[in-house]
Amino acid sequence: MRKAGTVFQLAFQDLKANFAVHLVAAAVISAAFLTVGLFVLTAANLDALTRYWEKKIQVCAYLDDSVDEEKKQELLSRLYSMAGVESVEYVDKDQAMEDFKGMLGKDADLLEGLEENPLPASFLIKLAYEARDVERVKKLSREVGSWQGVTEVDYGGSWLDSFSSAIGIARAAVFVLGGLIVVAVVFIISNTIRLTMYSRKEEIGIMKLVGAGNLLVRLPFVLEGILQGLVTSALGVGGLWIMYLAALKGASWPGVFSGFSPVFISGTALAAIVLGGAFLGAMGSLSRVSDFMRI
Amino acid sequence: MIELYHVSKSYARDAQALVDINLKVEKGEFVLLTGASGAGKTTLLKLLFLALRPSTGQILIEGKNVTRLKERHVPALRRRIGVVFQDFKLINHWTVFQNVAFVLELLGMPRNEIKRKVWMTLKMVRLNHKLDTYPLKLSGGEQQRVAIARAIVTDPLILLADEPTGNLDHEITMDIMRLFTEINARGTTVMLATHDRNLIENMNRRVIILEKGRILSDDEDESSLVRAGRLARAGLGERAC
Numbered sequence: 349m350r351k352a353g354t355v356f357q358l359a360f361q362d363l364k365a366n367f368a369v370h371l372v373a374a375a376v377i378s379a380a381f382l383t384v385g386l387f388v389l390t391a392a393n394l395d396a397l398t399r400y401w402e403k404k405i406q407v408c409a410y411l412d413d414s415v416d417e418e419k420k421q422e423l424l425s426r427l428y429s430m431a432g433v434e435s436v437e438y439v440d441k442d443q444a445m446e447d448f449k450g451m452l453g454k455d456a457d458l459l460e461g462l463e464e465n466p467l468p469a470s471f472l473i474k475l476a477y478e479a480r481d482v483e484r485v486k487k488l489s490r491e492v493g494s495w496q497g498v499t500e501v502d503y504g505g506s507w508l509d510s511f512s513s514a515i516g517i518a519r520a521a522v523f524v525l526g527g528l529i530v531v532a533v534v535f536i537i538s539n540t541i542r543l544t545m546y547s548r549k550e551e552i553g554i555m556k557l558v559g560a561g562n563l564l565v566r567l568p569f570v571l572e573g574i575l576q577g578l579v580t581s582a583l584g585v586g587g588l589w590i591m592y593l594a595a596l597k598g599a600s601w602p603g604v605f606s607g608f609s610p611v612f613i614s615g616t617a618l619a620a621i622v623l624g625g626a627f628l629g630a631m632g633s634l635s636r637v638s639d640f641m642r643i
Numbered sequence: 644m645i646e647l648y649h650v651s652k653s654y655a656r657d658a659q660a661l662v663d664i665n666l667k668v669e670k671g672e673f674v675l676l677t678g679a680s681g682a683g684k685t686t687l688l689k690l691l692f693l694a695l696r697p698s699t700g701q702i703l704i705e706g707k708n709v710t711r712l713k714e715r716h717v718p719a720l721r722r723r724i725g726v727v728f729q730d731f732k733l734i735n736h737w738t739v740f741q742n743v744a745f746v747l748e749l750l751g752m753p754r755n756e757i758k759r760k761v762w763m764t765l766k767m768v769r770l771n772h773k774l775d776t777y778p779l780k781l782s783g784g785e786q787q788r789v790a791i792a793r794a795i796v797t798d799p800l801i802l803l804a805d806e807p808t809g810n811l812d813h814e815i816t817m818d819i820m821r822l823f824t825e826i827n828a829r830g831t832t833v834m835l836a837t838h839d840r841n842l843i844e845n846m847n848r849r850v851i852i853l854e855k856g857r858i859l860s861d862d863e864d865e866s867s868l869v870r871a872g873r874l875a876r877a878g879l880g881e882r883a884c
Contacts, residue, residue, distance in 0.1 A: 354748050365736030554732045557694070558746050558793065559722035561715070 358568035359575070362548065369547060370572075373540040374580050380533040381584025381625060387526035388613050388621070389588060391519060396611045398515050405480045407473040407489055407503045413441075415469065415497040423497060427471060430488065432479025437472040441465045468499065482512055538632045545569075545636050552637070569637045570630050577629020581622045588613070644670040644801065644832045645691065650700030652686050652856075660686040662856045664700070668834060670800075673827045675843050676836040678853035684836035687853070688803045691834070692724050693717050705800060722749055725794030725831075729806035731786045733778040733793075739765065740774040743793045750797065764796040765789075768822060784815035788822070795826055802826060804835040808842065816842065 363370055415423070420438065427436045439447070444467040449456040473492075475485065485503050493501040545552075555565050592612050613621075645668040652661040661683045668674050676684050689695040690702060693709060701710050709720060733742050740761055747757045765771040768788040778786050787807060794802055804823065808816035820842065827833045837843065843850055852859040 361737065361741070550732075551734050554734055555745070556718075557692070557721065557726060557732065559718045559720075559749050560745075561718040564718075564749070 355564070355567045355571060359571040362551075362568065363572060363575075366544060366547060369544050370576065373544060374576060374583070376536060376540055377533070377576065377580040377625075378583040378587065380529070380536050381581045381621065382587045383584075384526065384529050384533055385584055385588035385613065385621060386591075387522055387529060388617050389592065391522040391526070392613055392617070393610050394515050394518055394522070397608060398512065400608050401511065402482060403477065403480050405475065405482075405485050405503055407475065407485060407492070407501060409471045409473060409492050409498050410468045410500045410502070411470060412497050412499050413468065419497050423471065423495065426495070427473060427492070430491075432476050432484060432488065433473055434476040434479075435474045437474070438469070439472055440469045441467055444468070444470065482509065534628060534632075538636065540632075542636045566634065566637050569633045573629035573631075573633025574626045575629070577625035577627065577632075578622060580629075581625025584625075585613070585618055585621055644668055644672070644705060645834070646701075646703040647690075648701045648703075650690065650697045650702060652683075652690060652695060653698045659856050661690075661697075664856075664858060666851070666858070666861070668832060670832055671827070671830055673824070673833045673846075673848045674835070675846060675848050675850045676834060676853065677838055677840075677843055677850060678859070679838065681855075682853040683856040684838075684853055685805055686856075688726075688805050688834065688836055691801070691803055692721055692726050718749075722746065722797060723800050725797065725799035725802040727787070727790050727794050727802070727804040727807045729809040731778070731783075731790045733786060733789055735778050738775050738777055739770060739781075739789050742778065742789060743796050746793060746797050760796060761792075764792045767795075767825075768792045784811055784818065787811060787815075787819055791819070791822055791826075795831065799831060801832045801834065804833070806836055806838070808837065808839065813841075817845075820846065 409423075409427075411420075411423075424436060424438070427433055442465065445459070445465050448467060449459060452458065473488075475488075479485075479488075489501040489503050492498055552565055556562075589612065592610070596610060645666070647664050647666040650661060650664040650666075651659065653659045664683075664687065676687065678684055686695060690697055691704070693712065697710060701708055703709070704720070704724075712720065734745075737745070743761045743764060744757050747760060752760070762771055762774070765774065768791055770785060770788050770792065773781065773785065773789075778789060781789065791807070794804075802823070807823075808819050811819065816839070823833055823835060824846075849861075851861045
């Protein structure tokens with residue numbers, strides 16, 4: 349039986365001899381892996397964006413003008429007794445007006461005609477990090493909103509709800525399209541390997557005629573498949589990294605996106621793509637070389 | 644060395660390539676197999692190196708029945724049988740050395756021993772100065788000599804050759820035939836298929852004539868006149884060159 353070194357040598361000889369074919373195949377497969385990577389990256393960033401906004405959630409409970417100091421203390425102690433509440437800041441009517449003026453900036457003089465301050469006092473409730481998810485915030489808001497002395501509770505909920513639904517749909521679309529892309533990648537790899545196999549059909553036949561066993565003929569091809577899968581998936585991910593860096597550099601994130609830092613694919617997903625590439629390469633070679641083994 | 648008992652081979656649609664072949668080739672013999680195109684020469688050789696299996700009958704090589712030899716044991720048998728084809732069947736992106744060395748690597752021979760053996764064999768076919776040349780840079784005769792070197796480098800028991808000079812001119816043909824004779828003189832059993840009548844008459848060896856898949860004659864001692872008649876009947880009436 350041949351030594352492993354000769355199997356490597358055969359694989360290398362063939363890569364060298366069919367360099368152009370392998371180069372074209374590598375370009376096609378890399379592009380396919382890049383597309384897979386784009387879908388994974390999009391899914392990862394949709395998740396990150398959801399988490400980012402969830403973590404920014406603050407709950408504002410507006411108070412009735414009739415709430416006196418005693419009632420305020422009672423409400424405060426009830427708030428602190430609730431699970432997930434980290435801190436509560438009381439904003440009185442005057443402070444609310446000052447904040448509002450600050451927001452209006454040079455247009456603040458518009459407020460000078462007001463005879464009385466229309467803004468309510470409020471509690472700005474900051475939640476513990478782990479408590480900042482939409483469902484828990486909704487529950488807390490409903491409860492606080494039912495208390496006497498609280499007129500309204502706002503957590504920027506309506507748009508966050510809509511955004512969560514949109515993200516859910518987008519994520520599902522990414523998985524469906526990503527799945528289709530993976531199927532397409534398997535098809536492309538399999539057919540690209542088949543194409544390279546055709547150019548080596550005679551070589552396989554000759555090797556068998558002079559006494560090479562099936563395993564010996566298959567192994568160099570499988571090795572090439574693994575190598576091709578590894579290199580092309582790594583190239584695809586590399587291309588994705590470059591695109592990611594370029595997007596970070598050139599992008600200015602507007603409005604609600606400000607402060608959000610796009611994430612790259614996780615280490616686990618990267619390893620899965622590269623190892624998946626090697627696996628697909630091996631399987632593609634193995635399935636295709638069998639078509640040419642009957643001599 | 645080679646024994647065939649009632650061997651027949653049919654392909655699809657009942658086309659009979661070989662019909663009830665009975666044949667015995669002794670160790671060290673040199674047998675010429677001839678007949679018109681489609682007579683069954685190539686099929687017979689393919690049965691011997693198990694590229695095909697007989698439809699009926701038994702084939703024994705070195706006393707061992709190989710008719711039902713398991714697929715996984717076929718490579719080991721092929722490593723003991725050298726085969727030379729009309730179209731050389733060399734791997735064109737391998738050098739002459741790599742083409743010849745491959746079969747020795749299959750046997751797991753040490754690297755240094757491979758180098759020595761390949762060089763000796765290429766010296767025998769007078770191509771030791773073309774070790775690093777690629778087949779397509781060689782002439783047809785040289786390519787066939789590389790194919791012969793590959794076939795004999797393992798010191799096979801049997802050397803099968805299917806129209807090895809079919810694409811070569813007369814002078815190179817004679818050169819190649821001298822090589823086969825030399826290999827035979829070293830003890831290797833040679834079975835060579837050809838439809839070149841001139842070659843058959845010059846070689847003066849045992850000749851098996853096939854016609855439509857059957858053995859028309861198998862006689863090493865028959866007179867040249869009788870043989871000429873049989874060759875003519877087998878469709879080889881005109882001299883090939």
